[in-house]
Ligand code: 2HA
């Protein structure tokens with residue numbers, strides 16, 4: 204099977220382009236990764252490049268030993284992915300220790316996998332474990348409205364989750380587990396990867412203050428849809444706060460409890476606090 208024709212590749216490229224058109228990927232901002240199924244690896248194996256040198260990941264992900272990932276390239280622009288995926292993307296293989304990777308396809312003009320590879324892979328490792336292998340997509344975007352809120356709201360999981368839930372009835376249905384928030388950190392390294400992957404133990408979305416958001420999901424639609432839903436909710440909140448610092452009415456904690464019952468979801472009580 205031609206690698207560029209495979210379904211996972213087409214889904215990946217469409218998602219990246221959708222994100223660009225949302226305005227979430229200025230310059231080389233953002234990154235995306237997908238953990239291939241074994242059958243997908245077998246389908247493309249004859250067309251992979253000869254194995255090159257092993258390179259250090261910068262962290263250790265033994266839970267992902269031997270797995271293959273499709274990832275965006277460091278410094279590559281999302282707006283170019285659709286026109287030249289072989290220059291912008293890479294398929295990488297991890298070694299048996301989960302400490303090194305090698306490039307097996309793509310980056311034909313040179314380059315390295317995304318600078319956020321440690322966070323992507325540590326998130327994948329956690330999600331593979333806690334979802335029994337279901338989650339395969341990790342997405343990082345520079346979501347304008349969510350970033351803006353990190354200058355105004357307290358950086359707490361409880362406050363962000365509650366305020367985002369209140370902005371659209373669908374929100375607690377789409378992310379009933381809530382969202383995590385991480386104070387400003389240096390991007391691109393192991394420390395932020397450890398902090399983010401800790402959030403991924405419970406949440407499917409982690410907000411990086413003054414930077415952007417990471418989302419995890421089973422497939423491209425669900426992962427993009429989660430990012431899109433949270434970012435739209437943040438946009439509504441900004442419109443509300445721009446009109447008035449106080450809400451005249453809103454969705455109340457008891458409304459949320461009724462919603463949880465009606466939709467058969469569980470909404471943690473820590474998000475349903477009484478406001479002063
Ligand atoms: O430039 O978004 O976080 C890629 C990034 C780094």
Ligand code: ZN
Nearest residue numbers: 232233414415
């Ligand atoms: Zn970023």
